[in-house]
Amino acid sequence: MHIIVPIKQVPQSSAVKMDPVTGTMIRSGSAATLNPLDLYALETALCLSERSAGSVTALTMGPPSAAQILKEALSMGASRAILLTDRLFGGSDTYATSYALSKAIEHIGSFDLIITGERATDGDTAQVGPGIAAWLDVALVTYVSAINTIVDRTMEVERLTEEGYQAVRLTLPALISVVKEIAIPRLPTLRGKKRAMNTPIEEWDARTIGADIGKIGLKGSPTRVVKIESPKVARTAEVHIASDEDSMKGAVDRLIDIIEEVYHG
Amino acid sequence: MADVWTIAEVSGGVLKEISLELLGRARTLADTLGVRLASVALTSHLNEDQVERLAASGADVIYLGQDSTLEPFTVSAHASALMALVAEHSPQIILAGATTYGRTLLPYLAVKLSCGLTADCTDLAIEEGSGNLLQIRPAIGGNIMATIKSPNHRPQMATIRPRSTPLPSLDYSRTCTVCHVPITAAVHNPTHVLGLRPFVGQQRSIEDAEIVVAGGKGLKKRDNFALVEDLASLLGAEVGASRDAVDRGWATYPHQVGLSGKTISPELYIAIGISGAIQHLAGIKTAKRIVAINNDRDANIMAIADYAIIGDLFAIVPLLAKRLQERRKTQ
Known part of the structure; x- marks a missing residue:
């Protein structure tokens, strides 16, 4: 079974602190990391490929520095890593990104399954995975929380919805996006890190994948960001110190008033 | 047009x-x-x-x-x-x-x-x-x-x-x-839904809830998470949890609030023992009212709370539950 896992480099949010006065984000430096939700996609792919003597290809689109997250994927156990990098891809929205990734996947050739994380923690759109499925015209099942069976070309999975866990049967090839509870991501091993060092990262540009220049980058993106605002999100809290019985009682009763306000709209 | x-x-x-x-x-x-x-x-x-x-x-x-x-x-x-x-x-x-x-x-x-x-x-x-x-x-x-x-x-x-x-x-x-609208069934649909297993002990998803009561690391251990669950059921609220609490197995993933969980906009969010990592705050910024119950005055959550009680949650939450029940009885 050949599984492709598209992954993304995102700003490291643990390196981010809140400004207590303005409530805005202070980014210390520009540390970047593998989107944490992609770890679950990689883990799921590695488990499946181990069961079926298959292989996992990690794919990302980004600047040359994104090679770092591919190294991480290799050290976890991916057997191949492809970096889609080209200035022409700059400014791509989710439409153009899903197009470029789908062209790269076509260029890779055959696959059985594409697994993505639920979404990236920076853009937070969750649109690229379903977009890839649309470009490639393959089955799409999102928010997968468990893979129950795979028999030949048929998979049975569970997906997490607002109502509960929905069981779905799907025919491969397919794209699934997975949620956190599907697996516990493994840590890279020393052997994995060594192998990652010895595995070259393949660099592809727009020409390699035969991308239509009109469909990539800012030019190929239907959406435009017209304005960015930093709203002041800090709120001024009414603070009660509950240091003894009386002050605690006062604080709790005031809170009950607030709760009552919610009930009575 | x-x-x-x-x-x-x-x-x-x-x-x-x-x-x-x-x-x-x-x-x-x-x-x-x-x-x-x-x-x-x-x-x-x-x-x-x-x-x-x-x-x-x-x-x-x-x-x-x-x-x-x-x-x-x-x-x-x-x-x-x-x-x-x-x-x-x-x-x-x-x-x-x-x-x-x-x-x-x-x-x-x-x-x-x-x-x-x-x-x-x-x-x-x-x-x-x-x-x-x-x-x-x-x-x-x-x-x-x-x-x-x-x-x-x-x-x-x-x-x-x-x-x-x-x-x-x-x-x-x-x-x-x-x-x-006339519907023509697809010749071949590659996906087929077999059934639904509804959530156990959870009526609605936390995104739909008017009130969410959430707990974090400050609760110290799994058994104490019942304080959060009991308060939620008293208020007809849903239970939320910080990533720490979910990672420790005190609550399941569908309850996780924050960047790697759910983004929610309830009328009232009560954060109990949650210090407010930036990833957590990102998930509750659009909540109408945010209440924090925490022993640390300088916790991150205070930056976006509307109402805060600084003190021992193990005393405050039971008292809150008790006063709520008393008030219900007299009404």
């Missing part, structure tokens, strides 16, 4: 609230543009009173596709029905909920229609002059608000965060045209 469309969500013959919220929001857009507002409902069956609710919530037209292949939802069945409808009527705007349904269907559909799509908007407006749809959404963990448009592609598409707008008031005197 081309219409504004919203996509309704139906479960067991009944509309989900997001269907009406979308109409409330889109009614203003349609009025500004001077066009009709249509609601598209694709389902196996929609009860008659539910059709009337769509009309009373602001729909001028209802495109009703009723077929057994449309429920439960699969992308290929809903996308093919919508592609045919869009080809026939060419709407200028399509809005859906930022739910597991909308966030699956719309990105797939947007590619098939070669259109732009903005995820999880919390506000919408019409740009003066151009008539473009301005799609406003929180980005980078809710720390910035981005305004996005698709000037050259139609329809303009967006998913809208549930509960980011109030339900419209119902007006049953409104007139509305119901168009029955």
Whole structure:
């Protein structure tokens, strides 16, 4: 079974602190990391490929520095890593990104399954995975929380919805996006890190994948960001110190008033 | 002029609230543009009173596709029905909920229609002059608000965060045209829904809850998480949890609030023993009221709390529960 896992480099949010006065984000430096939700996609792919003597290809689109997250994927156990990098891809929205990734996947050739994380923690759109499925015209099942069976070309999975866990049967090839509870991501091993060092990262540009220049980058993106605002999100809290019985009682009763306000709209 | 469309969500013959919220929001857009507002409902069956609710919530037209292949939802069945409808009527705007349904269907559909799509908007407006749809959404963990448009592609598409707008008031005197949409089942649907295992001990998802009571590391151990659960049940609220609490197994993933869990906008959020990592705060920024119960005055959560009690949660929460029960009895 050949599984492709598209992954993304995102700003490291643990390196981010809140400004207590303005409530805005202070980014210390520009540390970047593998989107944490992609770890679950990689883990799921590695488990499946181990069961079926298959292989996992990690794919990302980004600047040359994104090679770092591919190294991480290799050290976890991916057997191949492809970096889609080209200035022409700059400014791509989710439409153009899903197009470029789908062209790269076509260029890779055959696959059985594409697994993505639920979404990236920076853009937070969750649109690229379903977009890839649309470009490639393959089955799409999102928010997968468990893979129950795979028999030949048929998979049975569970997906997490607002109502509960929905069981779905799907025919491969397919794209699934997975949620956190599907697996516990493994840590890279020393052997994995060594192998990652010895595995070259393949660099592809727009020409390699035969991308239509009109469909990539800012030019190929239907959406435009017209304005960015930093709203002041800090709120001024009414603070009660509950240091003894009386002050605690006062604080709790005031809170009950607030709760009552919610009930009575 | 081309219409504004919203996509309704139906479960067991009944509309989900997001269907009406979308109409409330889109009614203003349609009025500004001077066009009709249509609601598209694709389902196996929609009860008659539910059709009337769509009309009373602001729909001028209802495109009703009723077929057994449309429920439960699969992308290929809903996308093919919508592609045919869009080809026939060419709407200028399509809005859906930022739910597991909308966030699956719309990105797939947007590619098939070669259109732009903005995820999880919390506000919408019409740009003066151009008539473009301005799609406003929180980005980078809710720390910035981005305004996005698709000037050259139609329809303009967006998913809208549930509960980011109030339900419209119902007006049953409104007139509305119901168009029955013929559904041609796909020759081959690669996905098939086998069944649903509902959540145990959880009535609604936390995104839909008016009140969420959430617990974090400050509760110290699993048994203490019952304080959160008990308070929630007393308030008719849903239970939320920080990532720490979920990672420790005190609550399951569907309850996780924050960047790698759920983004929620309840009327009231009560954070108990949650220090407020930036990832957590990103998930609750749009909550109407935020209450923090914590022993650390300098905890991050204080930056976005409206009301804070600084003290020992193991004394405060039981007292709160007791006073609530007393107050209920006297009322």
